[in-house]
Amino acid sequence: MTAPRSWNRLPRVAPDAVHALTQRSAGVPDSLPRPLLAYGSGRSYGDVCLTEQGTLLLTRGLDRFIEFDPQRGVLRCESGVTLAEILALVVPQGWFLPSTPGTRLATVGGAVANDVHGKNHHAVGSFGHHVRALEVWRSDGSVIVCRPEDDNGWFSATIGGLGLTGLIRWVELQLMPIQNPWMWVESQRFANLDEFWALNRRAEARWPYTVAWIDCLAKGKAQGRGILLAGQHAASQAEFPAFKEGGKRIPVDPPFSLVNGLSLRAFNTLYYRQSVKPQGTLTHYVPYFYPLDAIQDWNRIYGRRGFYQYQCVIPPREAEAATAALLDTIARRGEGSFLAVLKTFGTKPSLGMLSFPRPGTTLALDFPNRGNKTLRLLEELDAIVREAGGTLYPGKDARMPASLFQSGYPQWEAFSDYIDPGFSSRFWQRVTS
Amino acid sequence: MNSLNRVILFGATSAIAEQTARQLVAQGASLYCVGRNRDKLMALIDDLKVRASDQQQIDGCVADLTDSDQHARLIDAGERALGGIDGVLIAHGTLPDQQACQADVDKTRQEIETNALSVISLLTLLANRLEQQQHGVIAVISSVAGDRGRQSNYVYGAAKGMVTLFLQGLRNRLAKASVDVVTIKPGFVDTPMTAELDKGGPLWAKPEQIATGIIKAMQKGKGEVYLPWFWWGIMLIIKHIPEAIFKRMSL
Ligand SMILES: Cc1cc2nc3c(=O)[nH]c(=O)nc-3n(C[C@H](O)[C@H](O)[C@H](O)COP(=O)(O)OP(=O)(O)OC[C@H]3O[C@@H](n4cnc5c(N)ncnc54)[C@H](O)[C@@H]3O)c2cc1C
Numbered sequence: 001m002t003a004p005r006s007w008n009r010l011p012r013v014a015p016d017a018v019h020a021l022t023q024r025s026a027g028v029p030d031s032l033p034r035p036l037l038a039y040g041s042g043r044s045y046g047d048v049c050l051t052e053q054g055t056l057l058l059t060r061g062l063d064r065f066i067e068f069d070p071q072r073g074v075l076r077c078e079s080g081v082t083l084a085e086i087l088a089l090v091v092p093q094g095w096f097l098p099s100t101p102g103t104r105l106a107t108v109g110g111a112v113a114n115d116v117h118g119k120n121h122h123a124v125g126s127f128g129h130h131v132r133a134l135e136v137w138r139s140d141g142s143v144i145v146c147r148p149e150d151d152n153g154w155f156s157a158t159i160g161g162l163g164l165t166g167l168i169r170w171v172e173l174q175l176m177p178i179q180n181p182w183m184w185v186e187s188q189r190f191a192n193l194d195e196f197w198a199l200n201r202r203a204e205a206r207w208p209y210t211v212a213w214i215d216c217l218a219k220g221k222a223q224g225r226g227i228l229l230a231g232q233h234a235a236s237q238a239e240f241p242a243f244k245e246g247g248k249r250i251p252v253d254p255p256f257s258l259v260n261g262l263s264l265r266a267f268n269t270l271y272y273r274q275s276v277k278p279q280g281t282l283t284h285y286v287p288y289f290y291p292l293d294a295i296q297d298w299n300r301i302y303g304r305r306g307f308y309q310y311q312c313v314i315p316p317r318e319a320e321a322a323t324a325a326l327l328d329t330i331a332r333r334g335e336g337s338f339l340a341v342l343k344t345f346g347t348k349p350s351l352g353m354l355s356f357p358r359p360g361t362t363l364a365l366d367f368p369n370r371g372n373k374t375l376r377l378l379e380e381l382d383a384i385v386r387e388a389g390g391t392l393y394p395g396k397d398a399r400m401p402a403s404l405f406q407s408g409y410p411q412w413e414a415f416s417d418y419i420d421p422g423f424s425s426r427f428w429q430r431v432t433s
Numbered sequence: 434m435n436s437l438n439r440v441i442l443f444g445a446t447s448a449i450a451e452q453t454a455r456q457l458v459a460q461g462a463s464l465y466c467v468g469r470n471r472d473k474l475m476a477l478i479d480d481l482k483v484r485a486s487d488q489q490q491i492d493g494c495v496a497d498l499t500d501s502d503q504h505a506r507l508i509d510a511g512e513r514a515l516g517g518i519d520g521v522l523i524a525h526g527t528l529p530d531q532q533a534c535q536a537d538v539d540k541t542r543q544e545i546e547t548n549a550l551s552v553i554s555l556l557t558l559l560a561n562r563l564e565q566q567q568h569g570v571i572a573v574i575s576s577v578a579g580d581r582g583r584q585s586n587y588v589y590g591a592a593k594g595m596v597t598l599f600l601q602g603l604r605n606r607l608a609k610a611s612v613d614v615v616t617i618k619p620g621f622v623d624t625p626m627t628a629e630l631d632k633g634g635p636l637w638a639k640p641e642q643i644a645t646g647i648i649k650a651m652q653k654g655k656g657e658v659y660l661p662w663f664w665w666g667i668m669l670i671i672k673h674i675p676e677a678i679f680k681r682m683s684l
Binding site for chain 2: 022023024025026064065066067068078089
């Protein structure tokens with residue numbers, strides 16, 4: 001059996017054993033080597049969902065709904081249910097996930113363990129803010145049900161707890177009402193970073209969802225040019241356009257990355273020049289929230305060597321200068337990524353001890369793995385992030401130095417008390433050793 | 434086309450039956466689910482209830498199907514809960530340890546009891562009932578293993594072979610009563626039952642795929658179906674290898 005991988009296909013490590021869970025009430029056989037670690041859909045980039053020792057517990061078989069109250073929008077389900085499966089159930093009944101990442105293939109357990117955020121963080125916080133309760137199975141056989149109002153720390157350790165407090169077996173979510181599956185979306189071009197900051201401030205005040213795509217290869221006056229998308233759930237209306245999902249996929253692993261300086265420059269320029277719709281347009285929620293899911297296995301375009309994702313958050317005071325410095329460095333190296341994603345987080349404090357979202361600006365980029373050359377560039381970016389008092393997203397990291405993690409997550413030692421002694425991950429070993 | 438509005442599932446918590454149940458519910462069916470393990474069955478029923486609309490009935494009960502004294506009562510309970518029976522899927526079974534069976538005839542007997550005799554008991558009762566009502570469809574998950582005995586799992590193969598042959602006769606008999614009898618022969622399916630085997634290669638199918646095939650076959654009232662279809666070709670070859678050669682092969 002080939003070892004499960006994470007989405008960026010890096011690092012390539014294999015556990016001693018892989019065990020597929022299918023029953024939430026069953027434990028994990030004692031005969032399986034420890035430590036344990038849950039693996040949902042492997043939509044993380046990096047090693048939070050990987051281990052080199054012990055057993056990886058595949059949770060996708062825990063895919064049952066437990067209870068749904070369509071009047072109040074409260075759903076309880078097993079942790080291996082994907083966000084797509086939830087949406088298929090609840091959207092026709094007038095409910096939506098209050099917070100969703102850019103892939104609907106993530107599982108609920110994975111969304112909790114990374115305390116994922118969406119384009120509406122400034123309005124509603126992150127995934128953990130909408131969890132009403134969850135159940136954790138510990139390797140000593142005990143079971144803990146945690147709720148946000150508990151004051152014993154288990155809830156805040158498990159939200160954003162990177163799968164280390166034990167196996168999450170079910171989660172209860174508070175959903176958000178919607179009137180239909182459609183989004184009203186306005187797009188606007190901005191010529192540089194300065195324009196972005198102004199535009200973004202106005203957009204965030206008026207819209208629940210905002211995100212910007214920027215051309216990270218543009219230099220000089222054009223630095224930080226891009227397109228801002230602002231959206232909201234559409235009000236009811238008599239008629240909606242037709243919508244049909246297509247199924248494109250990347251069928252093979254190219255031996256080398258199809259992402260290179262030339263293809264990037266062409267793509268980014270074309271993207272920037274696309275027609276924008278400042279008057280707004282109706283878009284179905286699927287392509288709006290999950291544009292990348294439309295191309296199955298898109299991670300293959302980076303070739304067999306995989307790629308690194310780099311997602312940082314910079315505190316508000318330093319955000320403008322540090323973002324400019326990051327883009328300078330990337331453009332100078334010509335190493336960029338397909339479109340970088342730029343967004344500001346709101347001020348709602350995260351509930352998790354190790355949650356990534358916090359007030360400030362977050363920038364996310366992909367870099368094809370070109371070995372040391374890429375690692376050196378990422379270290380340069382680290383220096384800027386560190387200087388600005390920022391940090392990186394564990395769910396999208398395969399390489400950050402322990403010091404950067406520890407400075408960015410000051411509660412990491414307090415969190416250690418909640419780790420299940422029978423659980424560990426390659427990520428945790430890397431950032432705490 | 435057979436309608437599948439009210440369906441009883443025996444062995445409802447098996448991976449294939451569970452996927453079949455989800456797809457049937459998505460198509461608007463009411464279901465009565467029988468399973469052996471209480472926790473698994475309750476998890477299944479809760480899940481189906483969430484997926485179903487208020488108009489659909491989802492119910493079930495825990496039972497060990499090797500106890501055939503209970504069969505009549507189970508069928509009654511299902512019929513009562515659903516207000517009638519349009520279709521039945523029999524999906525329970527175990528994958529025996531061939532080596533252990535070779536060493537112990539009691540084990541062999543037990544496997545034949547679970548995989549063949551308990552099925553035949555249910556079929557006998559169901560056939561009489563559906564024959565009387567003059568409509569409906571009975572589907573049973575048999576196996577490609579029942580097409581030819583092989584050294585690696587002939588106890589399982591013999592039990593499934595018995596079921597396959599029994600169903601042939603039943604199909605013949607019930608045709609006059611407009612009751613369809615469907616024999617499902619899945620190949621390798623990626624389920625907990627086969628968790629210990631290596632799943633490499635293109636022959637392994639997902640339970641969802643098999644479930645879709647089962648529902649289609651039940652609706653169309655097909656006779657014997659291989660799932661996925663290509664097993665038809667594979668088994669055609671395997672069945673036609675002359676015995677003199679076959680007995681020397683290690684299959
Ligand atoms: C195209 C794309 C877009 C994305 N966009 C965003 C975004 O906008 N915002 C964002 O925040 N993230 C985003 N992500 C990252 C993704 O949402 C997270 O990595 C998410 O956690 C993946 O969920 P998963 O089920 O695949 O979990 P995995 O990657 O398999 O695991 C993630 C972590 O969760 C733990 N875990 C999983 N299940 C359980 C369980 N049952 N019990 C305990 N621990 C468990 C694992 O141990 C691991 O630590 C994106 C990813 C992709 C591929």
